[in-house]
Amino acid sequence: MTSKRITTRTSKTCKAKNGRGEPCAAHAGADGYCAFHSPAHGKARAEGHKRGGERNRVPHGGGAEGLPKRIRTLTDVLAVLDYALAETLPMENSIQRGRLLVALAHAFVEAIKTGELEARVEAIENALKARGEVKA
Numbered sequence: 484m485t486s487k488r489i490t491t492r493t494s495k496t497c498k499a500k501n502g503r504g505e506p507c508a509a510h511a512g513a514d515g516y517c518a519f520h521s522p523a524h525g526k527a528r529a530e531g532h533k534r535g536g537e538r539n540r541v542p543h544g545g546g547a548e549g550l551p552k553r554i555r556t557l558t559d560v561l562a563v564l565d566y567a568l569a570e571t572l573p574m575e576n577s578i579q580r581g582r583l584l585v586a587l588a589h590a591f592v593e594a595i596k597t598g599e600l601e602a603r604v605e606a607i608e609n610a611l612k613a614r615g616e617v618k619a
């Protein structure tokens with residue numbers, strides 16, 4: 484009990500004020516602030532939190548709100564693929580990311596190929612209709 488009182492009396496208290504505007508009663512470090520109020524510690528803590536957050540989650544690269552609710556057309560498919568690509572690119576490099584990028588590239592090739600075939604079939608149909616060989 485006695486030793487505790489001496490410690491309290493001899494040690495400096497924090498220069499900062501608490502939430503109620505009263506002087507902080509915590510033990511102060513070399514800079515005159517407690518660990519909670521120290522500007523240096525606060526900055527390091529904030530940066531630590533930021534780094535920790537960045538490690539744990541990758542920010543969204545694509546805008547999910549612009550995605551179609553249902554996939555009905557090739558344009559819808561391409562919108563989803565664009566979104567998936569935008570989400571994947573900012574991720575930290577890994578084997579999974581590499582595999583996903585290859586899978587996305589394959590899906591893009593399939594979708595674009597299908598779209599080109601549709602366009603060519605439509606052009607042929609239109610040409611035949613113009614010649615009167617196919618009924619509209």
Ligand SMILES: [Zn+2]
Nearest residue numbers: 497507517520
């Ligand atoms: Zn303090």
